Amino acid sequence: MLRKPLAEMPCPIARTVARVADHWSVLILREAFYGVTRFDEFQQNLDIAPNMLTRRLNSLVEEGMLVRRQYCDRPPRSEYLLTERGRDFRPVLLAMLAWGNKHLAREGESVQLANLSTGERVEPVLVDAASGRPITDADYHIAPGPAATDRVRRRLSRSAEA
Structure with missing residues (x-):
């Protein structure tokens, strides 16, 4: 039985999964939110093979989550910046952070959301x-x-x- 590709299903969750739900793409987006923009930084922080990183970055650019911008001509080098679509993914990552801290951090929270001015820990919640x-x-x-x-x-x- 042939199945309809997830990206073509009417469900917004299925469409999201089709675009960003492989683990490398989510981790690349996490790094981009941490301020990483350059290939070598992504590679070093994620310990990912260069060919895999290239494929995932290209995919995230194609999906409109990142934009590639050349910053050096010789040799040609690009940086990857979050687009508006990519920045709109932040609440999804924060929800994953909160869920992971609640259910998977047996040793305690290694990463948490904090208020920039007070430094106090913040618990993200989805609100109407x-x-x-x-x-x-x-x-x-x-x-x-x-x-x-x-x-x-x-x-x-x-x-x-x-």
Whole structure:
């Protein structure tokens, strides 16, 4: 049975997974948020093979998460900068950070989110932009959007009834 490629599915989670869910891409984006821009820095920080790093950087550029900008002519060298689309991925990484600290950091938190001015640890939460309420209560559910197919509407109506 041939399956539809994830990038073509109507589900935004599937489309996201198709673009950035391999571990190297997520870690490259993490490094970019840490301020890394150059190939050799990515390679050193991630201990990744050059050919793999090249493929992943090219993929992230193609997906519009990073932009390549030449900073040296001889020899030609490029840096990789987050685009607006790439910067919009930050809450996803922060959610992964919080989840990993809560469930996987047996030895304690090696990385945490902190307030820049106070230095105090911050716990990221997803909130409703309109009300400011955390999206953790039973008042929220996944609902079909305007472009939802009948199949998606049926699936989501079952989950709303549960």
